[in-house]
Structures are given as C-alpha cells and as structure tokens.
Amino acid sequence: MTSALELAFWGSALLLVHVFAGYPICMWLMASLMPQPVRKRDITPRVTIVIAVHDGAGEVDAKLANLNALDYPSQLLDIVIVCDGCGDDTAERCRRFGDPRLRVLEFAERRGKAACLNDGIAVATGELLLLTDIRQRLAPVALRELAANLGDESVGAVSGELQLEDAQTGFARGVDAYWRYEKLIRHAESRGGSTVGVSGALYAMRRDLFRSLPAGTVLDDVLVPMQVVAAGKRVVFEPLALAWDRPSQHPAQEQKRKIRTLAGNYQLIQLAPWLLSPARNPLWFRFVSHKLLRLLAPWLLLLFALSSAALASRHVIYAAAVLLLAVGMALVVAGKLRPTLGKLAPIRLLGAFFYLNLFAAQALVAFVRNRRLHLW
Structure with a gap:
C-alpha cells in the first residue's frame, strides 16, 4: 500500500512539474539551441x-x-x-x-x-x-x-x-x-x-x-x-x-x-x-504536454494532495507537501474574503491558479453533460 501511495505522490508531482515548468523550459531550450527563424517579407496579397x-x-x-x-x-x-x-x-x-x-x-x-x-x-x-x-x-x-x-x-x-x-x-x-x-x-x-x-x-x-x-x-x-x-x-x-x-x-x-x-x-x-497519434501528429509531444496534461492537472493535484496526506506521518517531505497545500489554500481563501489581500502578487497568482484548475475539473463534467458547447 505504501509503495502505491509513494508512486501516486511522486508520479503526480513529476507530471505537475512537467506541465507547468518542465515543458516551458524544454520549449525555451529548443528555441535557444535549435532556433527556426521566420524569413519575413513585406508582402501585400489580397x-x-x-x-x-x-x-x-x-x-x-x-x-x-x-x-x-x-x-x-x-x-x-x-x-x-x-x-x-x-x-x-x-x-x-x-x-x-x-x-x-x-x-x-x-x-x-x-x-x-x-x-x-x-x-x-x-x-x-x-x-x-x-x-x-x-x-x-x-x-x-x-x-x-x-x-x-x-x-x-x-x-x-x-x-x-x-x-x-x-x-x-x-x-x-x-x-x-x-x-x-x-x-x-x-x-x-x-x-x-x-x-x-x-x-x-x-x-x-x-x-x-x-x-x-x-x-x-x-x-x-x-x-x-x-x-x-x-x-x-x-x-x-x-x-x-x-x-x-x-x-x-x-x-x-x-x-x-x-x-x-x-x-x-x-x-x-x-x-x-489523429491528434493522439505520434505517427500522424507532427506536434504530438507539444500537443500532449501543452493541451492534454493541462486537463489532467486538477486531478493530478487531487492525487498529490490525497497521497501526501496519507503519507504525512511517514516522512517530513510528505508532511511538508501537506503544509504547503494547506498554506496555499488558506491564502486563496484569504484573497477571496479580503479583496485588498487578493491584489498582492503571490495571492493573486495562487488565486488564478486555483480557479483555472477548478474550471479545468468542471470542464470534464461540462463536456459529458453539455452537447451544445459550440453555441457561444
């Protein structure tokens, strides 16, 4: 049981790091080391x-x-x-x-x-x-x-x-x-x-x-x-x-x-x-990292929270993760209750991160229930 919880903790943590930091860093390195500049020309077609x-x-x-x-x-x-x-x-x-x-x-x-x-x-x-x-x-x-x-x-x-x-x-x-x-x-x-x-x-x-x-x-x-x-x-x-x-x-x-x-x-x-096929989608890695894993982020956060809570008594790393999550949620709540606090950079960033991931979780429900999403 402990091994499964540890796998859940570290697997979710690594995927979250990849989604929000690893993938952007990877794209920055590719752009810096293997740039593909655009040869712009001043054209005026119809x-x-x-x-x-x-x-x-x-x-x-x-x-x-x-x-x-x-x-x-x-x-x-x-x-x-x-x-x-x-x-x-x-x-x-x-x-x-x-x-x-x-x-x-x-x-x-x-x-x-x-x-x-x-x-x-x-x-x-x-x-x-x-x-x-x-x-x-x-x-x-x-x-x-x-x-x-x-x-x-x-x-x-x-x-x-x-x-x-x-x-x-x-x-x-x-x-x-x-x-x-x-x-x-x-x-x-x-x-x-x-x-x-x-x-x-x-x-x-x-x-x-x-x-x-x-x-x-x-x-x-x-x-x-x-x-x-x-x-x-x-x-x-x-x-x-x-x-x-x-x-x-x-x-x-x-x-x-x-x-x-x-x-x-x-x-x-x-x-x-066909977007899911590496053979047919030339941007498969980018599509999965930039689009699909973003959809999984709220569920990865939930898995990270539950596994760290279950392991908190086993090691200080897991306890620290629980504390970090608790502080983050407390700051989000404080920003909602006190709008003046919500304007502080760390709190407004945490608030945006929380709501955007909440909306990502709700999006799955919306997709399953609402077949008229295309009507804006």
Missing part, C-alpha cells in the same frame, strides 16, 4: 477578413471602424461577417456602415462559430484569411505583420498576440499574469518550430490550407493550426500583431468562457483522434 458573430450590435460599429484603420491597401481587403442567429440588429448595422468591401451572411438558426467560419471562408476571395472576433481592437500594423510572416513559404498560419488591458481586480491581474506566461510558451514553441494553437482573437493563414471544420467544433483556434501543421507548414507567433481585450474581473465572469474552452479540448480528441 486578404479576406472573416468574422463570425452572435448578437454583436453593441460592438460591430467599433470593430468595422477598427478594420477600416488597418495599415493595409484598402483595395486588397474584403470583409465577410457571418451573423449566427443574431437576435439584434448586427446585420443591419453592418449594412449601414456603407463599406462596399463588406459582405454580410445572415443565418436565422444559431449554429455555432465553426459553421459560420465554414460558410464565411467558402465565399472568401483573398489569398490570405484574417480571422478575428468582434470584440477585440486590433493594432493598425497587425495585418501587415501577420502577412509578413506568411511571406515565408514554410509558414502556413500565424497568430497575433492578445493583450489584456484594464485589469482592475486581483483575479483579473492573476489571469493577466497567467496569460503572459502562456504567451511566453507560445513564443518559445514558435521560435523552435510551431505553436500548438493560435489566438482566436487574431490570426491569419493561407486560404488554400483551410479545411472545413466538423460541425460543432469549439476550438477552431487549435484544430485549424493543427491541420496546417499536418499539411507540412509551420504555425508561428507574431508579437508585433497586437489585439486588445479586457479580462474578466471576477471568477464568475470567467467561469463559463473558460469551462467551455477547456471542455473543447475533450471535444477535440473526439473530433480529431
């Missing part, structure tokens, strides 16, 4: 911007004005907005904008983002696609920077960088810190070959590499780049192509979005089981 939107009337005017301000030849741009069962006047606002480059596709039935992207891209005429969401503001140079990466023939898709602004609470600042950590990993993955995913808020790709998404796909920003890599092209990260968004200020605001996204990883395996 680009179709595709946006799928559900009830975006409050944001569409600002988004269209933002797209109109992109530093890119206007005659080489066209825009396709796909309205996904909108109950507001999103489509009418688009038409009133009066841009001849803009095409609006309306669907009365709400079908999800993947179906909208399939329909929007089917009518695209650009050599390149720029995919973005309705809410985020883009930097004027964003499209030029993305296109420059696609001037390298080895690159099939490129992700922009999403920056969070106006983080007012301790939780929001913790989420922002986690997102900056995530971007460091993506940057290292890119420098050493390819990233596993892209930012759904802003990415570009070669139109001829797009493959129709399965109905109900939640994570197009993972499946699309993985299809690009499977086709023999790189997926890279461009930190100069910026998009801005606001983080959730409280856990309740972040919960629904994060659970849906994490549950989408389970769905991804169901829709594309």
